[in-house]
Amino acid sequence: MKETLLIIEDNEQNLYMMRFLLEKSGFTVISATNGREGIQMALHHKPRAILLDIQLPEMDRYEVARELKKHEELKGVPIIAVTSYAMPGDREKILAAGANGYIEKPIDPDTFVDEVRKYI
Amino acid sequence: MNKEKKPTTYKFGTPPNLIRFLYPIFLIALLCLPSLGESNYDRRTAVVGVYDNPPKIFVSRSGKPAGIFIDIIEFIAEKEGWKLRYVTGTWAEGLSRLEKGEIDLLPDVAYTPEREEKFSFHKEPILSSWFQVYAPKGSGIKSIIDLNGKRVAVLERSVQHEAFKRLVENFGFSVTIIPIPNYNDLFQMVSRGEADAAVSHRFHAINYAKSFGLEDTAVIFNPTRLFFAGPKTGGKELLDTLDEYLSEMKKDPHSIYYQTLKRWTAEEIRFTFPEWAKTLGWILGSILLMSIIGIFILKHQLNIKTKELRQINQEMEKRIIKRTEELRVAMEKAQSADRLKSAFLATMSHELRTPLNSIIGFTGILLQGLAGPLNEEQHKQLSMVQSSARHLLALINDVLDISKIEAGQLTMSVKSFELRPVIEKAIKMVSPFAEKKGLNLIIEIDDRIGSITTDQRRLEQIILNLLNNAIKFTEKGKVRISCRAEDDHYLLSVSDTGIGIRANEIDQIFKPFHQIDTGLTRKYEGTGLGLSISKRLIEMMGGTIEVESEWGKGSIFTIRIPKKAKEFS
Numbered sequence: 001m002k003e004t005l006l007i008i009e010d011n012e013q014n015l016y017m018m019r020f021l022l023e024k025s026g027f028t029v030i031s032a033t034n035g036r037e038g039i040q041m042a043l044h045h046k047p048r049a050i051l052l053d054i055q056l057p058e059m060d061r062y063e064v065a066r067e068l069k070k071h072e073e074l075k076g077v078p079i080i081a082v083t084s085y086a087m088p089g090d091r092e093k094i095l096a097a098g099a100n101g102y103i104e105k106p107i108d109p110d111t112f113v114d115e116v117r118k119y120i
Numbered sequence: 121m122n123k124e125k126k127p128t129t130y131k132f133g134t135p136p137n138l139i140r141f142l143y144p145i146f147l148i149a150l151l152c153l154p155s156l157g158e159s160n161y162d163r164r165t166a167v168v169g170v171y172d173n174p175p176k177i178f179v180s181r182s183g184k185p186a187g188i189f190i191d192i193i194e195f196i197a198e199k200e201g202w203k204l205r206y207v208t209g210t211w212a213e214g215l216s217r218l219e220k221g222e223i224d225l226l227p228d229v230a231y232t233p234e235r236e237e238k239f240s241f242h243k244e245p246i247l248s249s250w251f252q253v254y255a256p257k258g259s260g261i262k263s264i265i266d267l268n269g270k271r272v273a274v275l276e277r278s279v280q281h282e283a284f285k286r287l288v289e290n291f292g293f294s295v296t297i298i299p300i301p302n303y304n305d306l307f308q309m310v311s312r313g314e315a316d317a318a319v320s321h322r323f324h325a326i327n328y329a330k331s332f333g334l335e336d337t338a339v340i341f342n343p344t345r346l347f348f349a350g351p352k353t354g355g356k357e358l359l360d361t362l363d364e365y366l367s368e369m370k371k372d373p374h375s376i377y378y379q380t381l382k383r384w385t386a387e388e389i390r391f392t393f394p395e396w397a398k399t400l401g402w403i404l405g406s407i408l409l410m411s412i413i414g415i416f417i418l419k420h421q422l423n424i425k426t427k428e429l430r431q432i433n434q435e436m437e438k439r440i441i442k443r444t445e446e447l448r449v450a451m452e453k454a455q456s457a458d459r460l461k462s463a464f465l466a467t468m469s470h471e472l473r474t475p476l477n478s479i480i481g482f483t484g485i486l487l488q489g490l491a492g493p494l495n496e497e498q499h500k501q502l503s504m505v506q507s508s509a510r511h512l513l514a515l516i517n518d519v520l521d522i523s524k525i526e527a528g529q530l531t532m533s534v535k536s537f538e539l540r541p542v543i544e545k546a547i548k549m550v551s552p553f554a555e556k557k558g559l560n561l562i563i564e565i566d567d568r569i570g571s572i573t574t575d576q577r578r579l580e581q582i583i584l585n586l587l588n589n590a591i592k593f594t595e596k597g598k599v600r601i602s603c604r605a606e607d608d609h610y611l612l613s614v615s616d617t618g619i620g621i622r623a624n625e626i627d628q629i630f631k632p633f634h635q636i637d638t639g640l641t642r643k644y645e646g647t648g649l650g651l652s653i654s655k656r657l658i659e660m661m662g663g664t665i666e667v668e669s670e671w672g673k674g675s676i677f678t679i680r681i682p683k684k685a686k687e688f689s
Contacts, residue, residue: 011474011478013475013478013482014474014477014478014481017478017481017482017485020485020490020491021485021490024490055470055474084470084473084474084477091533092533105473105477105481106473106476106477106478106480106481106513107477107480107481107484108481108484109481109484109485109487109488109490110484110488
């Protein structure tokens with residue numbers, strides 16, 4: 001059975017890139033373009049892992065991470081932050097908010113899928 | 121008798137109660153002793169010589185005797201119930217009458233042993249005085265020497281007459297002494313030019329010298345005590361009574377004695393204030409008044425100045441407050457500009473990197489053939505896209521880093537980790553480039569390298585920067601990375617056999633946007649920010665970076681990294 005991954009990402013191109021690479025590697029990818037939707041999908045589909053881009057609008061990215069971690073049924077679901085390291089302390093903050101790890105942008109097609117697999 | 125005892129020259133206020141009380145006793149005593157009546161009556165009429173020597177004794181304008189001595193004797197006569205009869209004449213006449221026993225008392229007689237042989241004196245002096253020579257103002261007569269050959273007027277047969285004669289004789293001067301019978305004529309003679317100077321006593325001179333245009337000289341002599349003198353015989357009882365009264369009067373500051381002194385000296389002085397003294401008084405008064413006005417004006421001006429100063433002060437304070445406010449605003453603007461700059465940089469770098477990340481990512485996907493096979497030309501061109509995009513990304517990252525450092529906004533994220541894997545990771549990242557250039561990459565990591573507490577990512581950045589530089593500027597030979605532990609720090613060196621750095625450029629290489637002049641135009645790609653960022657980062661960790669280089673031979677960059685980084689907020 002294919003493993004389902006949830007990507008929460010507001011940037012269409014990034015989403016497309018990640019989906020392309022992950023689907024190529026045999027994952028089933030579901031996606032949301034905002035935090036609220038992402039949390040609902042996570043609760044509904046219970047994905048193998050969640051890829052969270054931290055430049056989400058509306059709901060604060062850290063808030064999304066904290067919210068996801070609150071739910072008992074998502075306890076075993078790793079959250080992988082995708083970060084461009086734009087602001088100082090971002091990485092530490094997202095880890096503190098509950099993310100299990102991060103993948104740095106720009107996404108390297110050679111290594112991206114392997115990095116995701118590390119958390120699964 | 122009652123009538124006789126009434127005061128005839130009563131002028132000193134009501135008699136004390138004692139006297140009223142004594143009246144009846146006295147009357148009874150007189151009635152009881154009729155045989156003594158006549159003699160008592162005689163003895164109780166005192167004949168007093170009067171001459172002109174104001175203010176001590178003189179005849180007033182109304183024709184009555186007056187002066188200090190008269191006041192005193194009239195008071196005592198009033199008390200004692202004596203009747204007084206005055207005999208007026210000159211001083212010399214007075215003396216003669218006293219000698220002959222025609223008068224009972226002569227006022228104002230200076231005591232001398234010679235006189236005591238002719239007269240009798242009481243013991244308590246009425247006044248003390250001295251004699252002084254008075255001369256016209258500007259006469260040049262100042263001291264006794266100046267009297268030589270001069271004419272000096274003096275009271276005839278007086279004490280001063282004798283004394284002055286002796287005085288000039290002792291000095292061997294020839295002074296023409298002009299005896300004058302009357303005190304008042306003395307100064308007049310001098311003022312008329314009939315004498316050059318006059319001898320007077322202080323009481324007289326106080327009142328009259330100035331009005332005759334005379335002034336005192338330094339010739340002072342013969343301090344005298346002045347008394348009432350009586351005849352040689354028969355006047356003792358009278359004189360003793362005078363002494364009794366005088367000793368009592370001198371004890372009481374409010375007595376007739378002091379009253380009369382005050383009256384005849386102070387009042388007369390006031391009365392005879394000379395014009396020039398009044399003028400002087402007016403001048404002095406005016407000066408005083410002007411001074412006071414001046415003081416007020418000055419005070420007023422001072423107040424104005426003080427006010428002005430206060431205003432200036434207040435203005436300055438206001439200005440200072442204004443300037444401070446301006447500065448505060450400027451600072452806030454600057455700070456907000458700083459924040460804006462940081463926010464701008466962060467946003468821009470994010471906004472720039474998002475599409476760039478997209479380019480790099482999809483280029484990678486295409487180059488990997490994940491989206492389908494590429495021909496050789498497509499692969500080559502896509503590689504160029506990827507290279508340019510990566511360079512652009514590096515530039516953006518560096519600019520962001522240096523901006524954050526400059527703004528003091530770069531924060532360290534310090535944690536403990538193993539150093540060796542970090543170095544190996546960096547080597548792994550650069551080794552493809554070294555291989556591509558055919559460079560020998562030598563790794564010498566000491567076995568004792570353990571953990572380190574610092575910002576891992578920033579340390580990686582520094583090591584990568586040094587390795588990339590070494591490979592970039594070395595065309596052949598080798599790049600060596602070595603690391604060893606030393607006390608509380610690690611020493612990491614990256615050496616190469618590259619182009620090296622000229623001595624005059626070695627100071628410049630850590631400055632932003634500096635890339636050494638290679639002699640070739642932009643042969644070596646890079647932002648020119650790498651080393652300056654590395655230097656700032658290692659310093660923030662509490663370490664140092666050093667470089668040794670020889671032009672054309674190669675360079676050695678050594679960083680000293682503390683095992684425990686300084687704490688950063």
